Amino acid sequence: MTEGAGAGATAVRVQGLWKRYGEQVAVAGIDLELPAGRFIGLVGPNGAGKTTTLSMVTGLLRPDQGTVEIAGHDVWHDPVAVKARIGVLPEGLRLFERLSGRELLAYTGRLRGLPGTEVDKRATQLLDVLDLAGAQHKLVVDYSTGMRKKIGMAAALLHNPEVLFLDEPFEGVDPVSAQTIRGVLERYTSSGATVVFSSHVMELVESLCDWVAVMAAGRIRAHGPLAEVRGGAPTLQQAFLELVGARARSAGTDLDWLGGGAR
Numbered sequence: 001m002t003e004g005a006g007a008g009a010t011a012v013r014v015q016g017l018w019k020r021y022g023e024q025v026a027v028a029g030i031d032l033e034l035p036a037g038r039f040i041g042l043v044g045p046n047g048a049g050k051t052t053t054l055s056m057v058t059g060l061l062r063p064d065q066g067t068v069e070i071a072g073h074d075v076w077h078d079p080v081a082v083k084a085r086i087g088v089l090p091e092g093l094r095l096f097e098r099l100s101g102r103e104l105l106a107y108t109g110r111l112r113g114l115p116g117t118e119v120d121k122r123a124t125q126l127l128d129v130l131d132l133a134g135a136q137h138k139l140v141v142d143y144s145t146g147m148r149k150k151i152g153m154a155a156a157l158l159h160n161p162e163v164l165f166l167d168e169p170f171e172g173v174d175p176v177s178a179q180t181i182r183g184v185l186e187r188y189t190s191s192g193a194t195v196v197f198s199s200h201v202m203e204l205v206e207s208l209c210d211w212v213a214v215m216a217a218g219r220i221r222a223h224g225p226l227a228e229v230r231g232g233a234p235t236l237q238q239a240f241l242e243l244v245g246a247r248a249r250s251a252g253t254d255l256d257w258l259g260g261g262a263r
């Protein structure tokens, strides 16, 4: 086990994190400790601030205020140490489109400082488990959305990071590819590594994660083991609606012009 990992350790420590875009407060003072070795979901509706938070946590976006530590290293003061320990699959990741899938992994592995033979071995295994072996020589520009997510994930896992951050990894992914991705992530966390992923799909988070942080309007509304956050509610979705005080909108008179009948 590397430092910072192990039972009871904290993988990510966030303190007083803020981000504003002009008048818009995207992240409004977040404090969060994410435990190591867990499958962690950051959930919240569209615009809650999940992407902004993950971008700041992974060193892609500078916070207005606050600190982030990963495995004991400050993201903004010690970026090289942090980048060696994390893998990131950001939303809308830009890939090198004119490389084939295998070339992309070879390039990423060499950038990470891995020896060529090790990169080859790991790339072959990742392409195989992610069901991309048949497309390994195809250019990335010709990959489908699901294939792009999978090759991006392979690139993020190649150096065997301690913590893997994924922004909406299942968005636009078909059920078969989703199951493949899921299998790889479960295998990865079962060996003690940490996954942090964002999603607005509560059912998905509920079925995958053992620890969740619920975000709305730039703040953390609840966090902890899944069962604790769900509390007495039958589903995470229900618990979330109660947490943010949302009420089902009446379908009564609104939009009464919509549907069949009179035009």
Ligand SMILES: Nc1ncnc2c1ncn2[C@@H]1O[C@H](COP(=O)(O)OP(=O)(O)OP(=O)(O)O)[C@@H](O)[C@H]1O
Pocket (backbone or CB within 6 Å): 021, 024, 025, 026, 044, 045, 046, 047, 048, 049, 050, 051, 052, 053, 200
């Ligand atoms: N570059 C930007 N410039 C201005 N406002 C931004 C920018 N990025 C995000 N925002 C705003 O910050 C808030 C949080 O956005 P963010 O993308 O972090 O939410 P999210 O929870 O990831 O949403 P989604 O699930 O829709 O991706 C939103 O109100 C959004 O409009």
